[in-house]
Amino acid sequence: MSTTGDRTGARPHVVLLPSAGMGHLVPFTRLAVTLSAGHGCDVSVVAVLPTVSSAESRHLEALFAARPAVRRLDVRLAPFDESEFPGADPFFLRFEAMRRSAPLLGPLLAAAGAAALVTDVALASVVLPVARERGVPCHVLFTSSAAMLSFCAFFPTYLNASRGGGGVGDVDVPGVYRIPRSSVPQALHDPKHLFTQQFVENGRGLVDAAGILVNTFDALEPETIAALREGTVVPGFPPVFAVGPLLPARFPAEEEHARDPADYMRWLDAQPALSVVYVSFGSRNAISPDQLRQLAAGLEVSGHRFLWVVKSTVVDRDDAAGLGELLGDGFLERVQGRALVTKGWVEQEEILQHVSVGLFLSHCGWNSVTEAAASGVPVLAWPRSGDQRINAAVVARGGLGAWEERWSWNGEERLVSGEEVAEKIKAVMADEVAGKKAAKLGGAAAAATAIGGTTYLSLAEFVGRCRDSHS
Numbered sequence: 001m002s003t004t005g006d007r008t009g010a011r012p013h014v015v016l017l018p019s020a021g022m023g024h025l026v027p028f029t030r031l032a033v034t035l036s037a038g039h040g041c042d043v044s045v046v047a048v049l050p051t052v053s054s055a056e057s058r059h060l061e062a063l064f065a066a067r068p069a070v071r072r073l074d075v076r077l078a079p080f081d082e083s084e085f086p087g088a089d090p091f092f093l094r095f096e097a098m099r100r101s102a103p104l105l106g107p108l109l110a111a112a113g114a115a116a117l118v119t120d121v122a123l124a125s126v127v128l129p130v131a132r133e134r135g136v137p138c139h140v141l142f143t144s145s146a147a148m149l150s151f152c153a154f155f156p157t158y159l160n161a162s163r164g165g166g167g168v169g170d171v172d173v174p175g176v177y178r179i180p181r182s183s184v185p186q187a188l189h190d191p192k193h194l195f196t197q198q199f200v201e202n203g204r205g206l207v208d209a210a211g212i213l214v215n216t217f218d219a220l221e222p223e224t225i226a227a228l229r230e231g232t233v234v235p236g237f238p239p240v241f242a243v244g245p246l247l248p249a250r251f252p253a254e255e256e257h258a259r260d261p262a263d264y265m266r267w268l269d270a271q272p273a274l275s276v277v278y279v280s281f282g283s284r285n286a287i288s289p290d291q292l293r294q295l296a297a298g299l300e301v302s303g304h305r306f307l308w309v310v311k312s313t314v315v316d317r318d319d320a321a322g323l324g325e326l327l328g329d330g331f332l333e334r335v336q337g338r339a340l341v342t343k344g345w346v347e348q349e350e351i352l353q354h355v356s357v358g359l360f361l362s363h364c365g366w367n368s369v370t371e372a373a374a375s376g377v378p379v380l381a382w383p384r385s386g387d388q389r390i391n392a393a394v395v396a397r398g399g400l401g402a403w404e405e406r407w408s409w410n411g412e413e414r415l416v417s418g419e420e421v422a423e424k425i426k427a428v429m430a431d432e433v434a435g436k437k438a439a440k441l442g443g444a445a446a447a448a449t450a451i452g453g454t455t456y457l458s459l460a461e462f463v464g465r466c467r468d469s470h471s
Contacts, residue, residue, distance in 0.1 A: 010040070010467075011040055011041060011042045012041055012042070012115035012116060012463065012466040012467045012469075013041070013042040013043075013044065013112065013113055013114050013115050013116075014035055014041045014042070014043050014044075014114070014115060014116050014117075014118060014463075014466055015043075015044045015045075015046065015073065015108075015109065015112055015114040015116070015117045015118070015136075016028050016031060016032055016043065016044070016045045016046065016117075016118050016141075017046045017048075017105070017117060017118065017119040017120060017123065017127065018045070018046070018048075018120050019048075019094070019095055019098055019120035019122040019123055020048075020051070020052050020056070020091050020094035020095060020098065020122075021052065021053070021056070021091045021094075022053065022055050022056060022059065022367075023143065023282065023365050023366070023367055024120050024122065024143050025056055025059060025060070026059070026367050027141060027143045027215050027246050027367065028045065028118075028120070028141065028143075029045065029059065029060075029063045029249060030246035030247060030248065030249055031118070031141060031213070031243070031246055032045050032063070032067070032070045033063075033067060033070070033249040034243075034246060034247065034249075034459065035459070035463065036067065036069050036070055037067075037069075038459075039459055039460065039463045040463065041463060041466070042069075042071075043069070043070050043071070044070070044071040044072070044073050044112055044114075045060075045063065045064075045070055045071070045072060045073070046073045046074075046075055046105075046108070047060050047072055047073065047074050047075070048075050048076075048077060048098055048101075049074055049075065049076050049077070050077075052090055052091060052094050055345060059251070060072075062251035062252075063249075063251055065251070066249075066250075066251040066252060067249075067251075073108055073112060075101070075104055075105070075108060077097050077098065077101050078097075078100060078101040078104065080093075080096070080097040080100055080101075082097075085194050088194050089195070092187075092194050092195050092198070093194075095122045095123070095195075095198055096194060096198065098122075098123055099122075099123055099125075099126045099198065100126075102123065102126040102127050102130050103130060105117075105127060105130050105131075106130050106133060106134055109130075109131065109134045109136050110134055114136050115136075115137075115466045115467070115469055116136065116137045116138070116139060116210070116465075116466040116469060117131045117136050117137070117138045117139070118138075118139045118140070118141050118213065119131075119138060119139070119140055119141070120140075120141060120143065121140050121141070121142050121143065121152070121202055121206075122198065122202065123202075124140050124202045124205045124206060124209065125201040125202045125204065125205030126201075128205055128208050128209060132208075137210040137465070137466070137469045138209060138210055139209055139210050139211045139212065139213055139462070140206060140209045140211075140212050140213065141213045141214075141215070142212055142213065142214040142215070143215055143366060143367075144214075144215075144366040144387045144390075144391065145214075145216055145221065145224075145366055145369070145387070145390065145391050145394045146214050146216045146221040146224040146225050146228060146240075146242070146394075147173075147176065147179075147221060147224050147390050147391070147393065147394050148366070148387045148390045148391065149212065149214050149224075149228065149240075150173045150175075150176045150224055150227060150228055150233045151171065151173055151176075151179055151390060152199065152202070152203045152206070153203055153206050153207075153228070153233055153234045153237065154171070154173045154174065154203075154233050154234060155171065155188070155199070155200065155203050156200050156203045156204045157234065158171050159200065167189060168181060168184050168188055168189050169181050171184065173227075173233060174227070174232050174233055175223075175224075175226075175227030175230070175232030175233055176223065176224050176227050176233060179390060179393075182389070183389035183390055183393065185199075185385070185386045185387060185390075186385060186386075186409075186410070186411055187199075187386075206234075206237070206238070207234060207236060207237060207238065209238045210238060210239075210465070211238050211239040211240070211241055211462060211465065212228075212237075212238055212239070212240050212241065213241045213243045213462065214240060214241070214242055214243065214244065215243060215244035215245065215246050215366065215367075215370055216242050216244045216245075216370070217242055217244050217245060217373075217444070217445055217448040217449075217454060217455050218242055218448065218454045218455075219441065219444035219445070219447075219448065219454075220244075220373055220394065220398045220400070220441065220444075220445075221242075221394060221398065225240065225242050228240045239461075239465075241458040241459065241461065241462045242454065242455060242458050243455055243458055243459050243462070244370050244448075244455060245370035245371070245373055245374040245445050245448075245449065245455075246370070247374070247449060248349040248371070250347075264307060264340055264342065264346060264351065265350065265351075265354070267307070267340045268307065268351065268354045268356045268357070269354075269356075271305055271356040272356065273355045273356060273358075274355070274356070274357070274358035274435070275304070275305050275356055275358060276304075276305045276306060276307055276354075276356045276357050276358060276359075277299070277302070277304050277305065277306040277307075277357075277358070277359045277360075277361055277425055277429065278306070278307050278351055278352065278357050278359070278360050278361070278377075279295075279299065279306055279307065279308040279309065279361040280308075280309040280311075280346075280348065280360075280361075280362065280363075280368070281311060281362070281363040281382075281384060282311070282362075282363050282365040282367075282368060282384075287311070287384070289326065290415055291415055291416065292310070292326055292327065293327060293328050294415055294416060294417055294418045294421065295416075295418070295421055296327045296328065296331050296418070297417075297418025297419075297421075297422075298417075298418035298419070298420070298421025298422040298425065299335070299339070299421070299422075299425070300331065300334060300335055300418075301418055301419065301422040302421070302422040302425040302426055302429075303422075303426070304338075304359075304425060304426070304429055305338045305339065305356075306335075306338075306339050306340075307339070307340045307341075307342075307351065307357075308339065308340070308341045308342070309342055309343070309344075309346055310323060310326060310327070310341060310342070310343050311343070323341055323342075323343060327341070348368065348371055349371050349374075349375070352371050352372055352374075352375035352377050353375050357375075357377055358377070358378075358429060358435070359377070359378055359379075359380055359425065359428055359429050360372045360377050360378070360379045360380070360401075361379075361380045361382060361425065362379050362380070362381060362382070363382060363383055363384045363385075363388055364379070364381045364382075364383045364388040364389075364391040364392045364395060364403075365388060365391070366387070366391055369391055369394065369395060369400070370445075372400060372401075372438070373398075373400055373438075373441050373442065373445050374442060374445045374446070374449075375442055376438050376439040376440075376441060376442020376443070376445075377438055377442075378400065378401040378402075378428060378431075378434045378435055378437070378438035379395050379400050379401030379402075379438075380401055380402055380403075380404075380424060380425065380428050381395045381396070381401060381402065381403035381404075382404070382407055382416075383403075383409055384409050384410050385409055385410045385411075388409070389409065392405075398441065399437040399438070399440070399441055400437070400438055400441055401428065401434060401438060402424070402427075402428050402431075402434065404420075404424055407420070
């Protein structure tokens with residue numbers, strides 16, 4: 001698969017290896033387009049088949065249809081007995097299946113003539129040795145915040161120091177700040193959990209990478225990025241490239257498939273500026289039926305217009321319940337006119353860039369945070385699981401919005417009442433300072449990604465290293 005550009009060293013061939021879930025796939029496809037169109041690279045994306053969700057399949061198909069310069073490398077997973085891990089999250093199971101299939105990548109890299117490999121962090125510890133055997137420099141794309149990267153890198157050291165210490169407590173990340181026990185991803189409190197084993201192994205493996213790309217930018221997380229680069233978090237840490245916010249890439253085929261019959265963009269066009277609360281908890285965060293109804297009550301009582309993307313299952317292929325059944329009798333009728341509620345796939349970046357949107361009620365998946373930052377829209381953080389409380393702290397510290405830390409997340413018994421939700425929405429929507437801070441951060445994101453900005457230069461340095469390794 002080598003091209004003339006590869007052989008001369010003018011266009012290094014970079015192979016990208018995403019893992020499972022839209023939260024991991026989307027940054028990789030954005031990076032693929034950025035490197036191909038904006039930084040003179042030949043790019044291939046590894047499509048690991050079959051995908052877990054329909055959204056992933058559509059997204060990959062749309063990428064390759066819209067961007068023929070980005071080449072597709074298919075890999076079929078080796079057989080894997082999921083009964084080893086009864087009741088495990090389907091995405092964690094996919095991480096494990098992909099990790100066990102890592103040896104299949106060796107021949108693929110050799111045939112592709114890769115100058116560099118960029119792997120998802122979820123696969124780092126098993127992919128790095130395979131790349132090393134083939135003499136291919138292997139970088140890691142960290143698809144969450146720099147704060148979460150610092151936690152991931154330091155966590156194995158923390159565990160070594162606290163052996164027999166009675167479980168995971170507060171984690172003081174050197175040079176960064178304290179991650180309270182309540183913000184540590186839930187699975188990590190169980191040392192036998194499948195995700196914990198993967199997370200610790202990948203955290204240990206990071207020091208062996210040629211470099212770490214992280215989807216953030218200097219103005220959002222300045223102290224954390226500096227601590228990582230200076231080796232304060234982990235001595236001898238690889239170079240850190242802040243390459244965010246990775247900009248959205250529009251794929252017409254996906255947009256055509258996803259267009260919701262409710263026509264949400266036309267609805268937004270009819271709303272006053274900064275009047276709409278956009279509500280979405282991401283592509284794989286299911287909320288309990290009781291909490292969904294409390295959220296519905298809060299949105300109704302807030303008095304504000306809202307656009308709500310409802311999700312009730314972890315995997316989209318399992319999502320069959322109707323909106324009326326999920327949200328209660330009469331809710332849709334009562335909010336008709338000032339609200340649009342859908343279960344369809346939406347183009348979130350398009351929504352956040354719309355002038356009518358004044359607030360984003362978000363779970364704080366990192367893609368959502370970076371999209372809000374790029375659009376200058378304040379965030380009301382309601383983290384649900386995983387890295388999301390760590391990301392919510394970035395939102396609050398970075399001036400992007402507010403986080404009500406008392407609100408519960410998955411696995412906690414407490415229901416957040418509709419009244420609490422309504423009061424917080426009204427407070428943040430009325431806070432002009434919050435809006436100005438978010439808008440300023442949006443300007444900083446635009447400056448970072450422009451030619452000569454910090455993100456642009458960071459990507460250029462990464463590409464230069466790929467070119468040098470292949471010349």
